[in-house]
Amino acid sequence: MKRTTAVIIGAGQSGLAMSFELMQRGIDHIVLERGEVANSWRHERWDSLKLLTPNRMNALPGLPYAGPDADGFMSVRELVTRFDTCLSRTSFPIDTGTTVLSVAPSDRGYRVQTDQGALEANAVVMATGACNHPKIPAFAKAASDDMVQTSPLSYKRPSDLPEGKTLVVGASASGLQLARELQLSGRQVTLAVGNHTRMPRRYRGRDILEWMGRIGVTSTLYSDLPDLDRVRRLPSPSLTADDTLDLNLLQEFGVELVGRCVGLDGEEAHFAGSLANTCASADLKMTRLLASIDAFADQHNPKDCPADDAPLAPTQLPDGPRLRINLAREGFTSILWATGFAPDFTWLRAPHFDAKGRLMHDGGVVTKGLYVMGLPYLRYRRSTLLFGAGDDAMFLANHMQLGLERACAA
Amino acid sequence: MKTATMTKTADNGVNVEALLGARDALTQAPPAAQFTWRANCQWFNGAHSRSTINGYFGLGEEQSRATGFDIESDHPALFAATDNAATPLEIVLAALASCLTGGVASIAQHRGVQLNSVQVEVEGDMDMSGVLGIDPDVRNGFSAIRVKFHIDADAPATEIAGIVAQSQKRSAVYDIITNPGNVRTTIA
Numbered sequence: 001m002k003r004t005t006a007v008i009i010g011a012g013q014s015g016l017a018m019s020f021e022l023m024q025r026g027i028d029h030i031v032l033e034r035g036e037v038a039n040s041w042r043h044e045r046w047d048s049l050k051l052l053t054p055n056r057m058n059a060l061p062g063l064p065y066a067g068p069d070a071d072g073f074m075s076v077r078e079l080v081t082r083f084d085t086c087l088s089r090t091s092f093p094i095d096t097g098t099t100v101l102s103v104a105p106s107d108r109g110y111r112v113q114t115d116q117g118a119l120e121a122n123a124v125v126m127a128t129g130a131c132n133h134p135k136i137p138a139f140a141k142a143a144s145d146d147m148v149q150t151s152p153l154s155y156k157r158p159s160d161l162p163e164g165k166t167l168v169v170g171a172s173a174s175g176l177q178l179a180r181e182l183q184l185s186g187r188q189v190t191l192a193v194g195n196h197t198r199m200p201r202r203y204r205g206r207d208i209l210e211w212m213g214r215i216g217v218t219s220t221l222y223s224d225l226p227d228l229d230r231v232r233r234l235p236s237p238s239l240t241a242d243d244t245l246d247l248n249l250l251q252e253f254g255v256e257l258v259g260r261c262v263g264l265d266g267e268e269a270h271f272a273g274s275l276a277n278t279c280a281s282a283d284l285k286m287t288r289l290l291a292s293i294d295a296f297a298d299q300h301n302p303k304d305c306p307a308d309d310a311p312l313a314p315t316q317l318p319d320g321p322r323l324r325i326n327l328a329r330e331g332f333t334s335i336l337w338a339t340g341f342a343p344d345f346t347w348l349r350a351p352h353f354d355a356k357g358r359l360m361h362d363g364g365v366v367t368k369g370l371y372v373m374g375l376p377y378l379r380y381r382r383s384t385l386l387f388g389a390g391d392d393a394m395f396l397a398n399h400m401q402l403g404l405e406r407a408c409a410a
Numbered sequence: 411m412k413t414a415t416m417t418k419t420a421d422n423g424v425n426v427e428a429l430l431g432a433r434d435a436l437t438q439a440p441p442a443a444q445f446t447w448r449a450n451c452q453w454f455n456g457a458h459s460r461s462t463i464n465g466y467f468g469l470g471e472e473q474s475r476a477t478g479f480d481i482e483s484d485h486p487a488l489f490a491a492t493d494n495a496a497t498p499l500e501i502v503l504a505a506l507a508s509c510l511t512g513g514v515a516s517i518a519q520h521r522g523v524q525l526n527s528v529q530v531e532v533e534g535d536m537d538m539s540g541v542l543g544i545d546p547d548v549r550n551g552f553s554a555i556r557v558k559f560h561i562d563a564d565a566p567a568t569e570i571a572g573i574v575a576q577s578q579k580r581s582a583v584y585d586i587i588t589n590p591g592n593v594r595t596t597i598a
Binding site: 272280 | 440553554555568571572575576578579584587588589590
C-alpha cells in the first residue's frame with residue numbers, strides 16, 4: 001500500500017495552503033482532490049458571484065495579489081484563474097480525480113481509502129471546506145412536487161429557474177445577492193429573513209473587513225472567546241462585492257420581505273412574526289460594530305478617517321409582513337434555500353463527533369495526527385476567508401511537525 | 411487618553427449567577443432541561459372559568475409549590491357575559507408583557523444595567539369577524555400586536571434597545587406567539 005507522511009484531503013485554498021507549509025518543512029505528503037483544484041469554486045458557485053473580500057485580501061499560497069485593483073472584488077472566474085496561476089508557480093503534489101471514501105485510524109496513523117486505491121499516512125488534514133451540502137430544513141420535503149427547489153451550491157443563473165415568483169429563504173450574503181439577481185431578472189421575489197449580520201461595505205473611507213481586522217474582530221483567537229460555540233454559529237455577514245446591498249435596497253427593487261420561514265405544508269409557506277425584532281437586532285449589532293470602529297478611529301487616526309457622511313438607514317419594515325403565503329395560488333414556481341451550508345465528514349471513521357453530529361476540534365486539531373481546516377471560526381473569524389487559510393496552515397503544520405518529531409524521537 | 415475599565419454592577423432582583431449556573435448544569439445534562447408546564451381549568455358558567463396552577467415537571471422530576479395560583483377568565487358585559495375576569499386574549503397579552511419584562515430585568519442585570527422602572531403597554535388588534543364566523547379570510551386571533559416599552563435605566567438608549575431586542579430573542583411567550591406550535595386535544 002502506498003505510504004506517505006501526510007494526506008491532505010481537498011485542493012482548495014486550505015489544502016493548497018497546508019501543502020505549501022508542509023513543503024517548506026520538508027514533510028512528505030499528497031493532496032487528494034475528488035475533482036479539479038479549486039473544485040468547489042469552479043463547479044459549486046453561481047455565474048455572477050464576486051468575492052466578498054477585497055482583492056488585496058485574496059492571497060493564495062505563493063501568490064499574493066499584485067494586480068491594479070487592490071480595493072476591487074474579483075469574480076469567481078478570476079479567482080479560479082488565480083488558482084491556475086498558483087499551480088503554475090508551485091508544484092503541489094496533487095492527485096486529482098480521486099475521491100476519499102473513508103479515513104480510519106490504523107497502527108501507524110491513518111488509512112485513507114480512495115476510489116483509486118488506499119494509502120497509509122501518519123497524519124491527515126481534512127480540507128474539504130465548510131460547504132459540502134446546503135442546510136435545507138426538513139420541512140422542504142413538504143413542498144409540492146412541482147416546486148423547483150435549489151440552493152446556492154447548484155444555482156448558476158436566473159434562467160435555471162422557471163418563470164414565476166421565487167421564494168428566497170435566508171438573508172445572509174448569498175440570499176441577498178441572489179434575491180437581487182432574481183428580482184432584476186424579472187421574477188417577483190419574496191425573501192424570508194431570519195437572523196442575519198448586517199454591516200456596510202465601507203465605513204469612514206475604508207472597507208469594513210479592513211476595519212474588523214484593525215479593531216481586532218477578525219484577529220481574536222478562538223480560545224480567547226468567552227462563547228465560542230455561539231460565535232461559530234453566527235450568520236456570515238450579509239456582505240456583497242458592491243457598495244452596500246441591504247434589505248432597504250432590496251425593497252426598493254421590489255422584493256417583498258417576510259419573516260423567517262418556519263414551515264411548508266404542500267401549498268402554504270409559513271413565516272415567523274418576529275421580522276421586526278430580527279431586523280432591529282441586526283441594526284443594533286451593526287451600530288455597535290460601527291461604534292467600536294469610531295472609538296478606534298478617533299483614538300488612533302481621526303484625521304485619516306473622515307466621519308461617515310452617509311450612514312446606513314435603519315431597516316425599513318413592511319407594515320404587516322405576511323405570515324402565510326399560498327405558493328401555488330400566487331404563482332411561486334421556485335424556492336432558493338440560502339439557509340447555510342454544512343461540511344461533510346461522513347467518511348471519517350473515528351469517534352470525533354458531538355451529540356449533534358458536529359466534528360469536535362481544538363483550533364483545527366481533532367486529535368493526534370488529525371487536522372481540519374476551513375470551518376467557521378476554526379482559529380479566527382478569518383479562518384473561512386481566503387486569506388485566513390495561510391495562518392491556520394502555518395500553525396497546524398507546525399503542530400504536525402512537532403508531533404512527527406516526537407513520534408520519531410520516541 | 412487612557413480608558414478605565416468600569417465593571418458595571420446592577421441589582422434588578424435577578425439572581426444572574428443562579429441562571430448562569432443552571433445554564434452550565436443543563437448544558438451537561440440535556441434531559442434535565444425538559445420541562446412541562448401545566449394549568450388546570452374549571453368551568454363555572456358561561457365564559458367564566460378558573461385555571462389553577464401549581465405542579466410542573468422539570469429537572470427530571472415533578473415540582474410543586476407551597477400554594478397554587480389562580481387565574482380566572484370571563485367575557486365582558488359588551489359580549490353579554492358576566493365580566494368576572496379578564497378575557498383569555500388579555501391574559502395572553504399580559505403573558506407576553508410579563509415574559510418580556512422579566513427578560514429585560516435579567517438581561518439588564520447580566521449586562522450591569524440598573525433599571526429604575528419598566529412599564530410595558532401591549533395592544534393586540536382583532537377582527538371579530540373571524541371568531542364570529544362572519545368572514546373565513548379573517549383569522550381568529552390577533553392580526554397585529556404592538557409592544558411599547560417605557561424604560562428608565564442607567565444606560566444610553568442604544569444599550570436599552572439592545573436589552574429589549576435580546577429579551578424578545580430569548581422570550582418563551584414571544585416565541586409561542588410569533589412561531590407556529592402544535593396543539594393536540596384529546597377527550598379523557
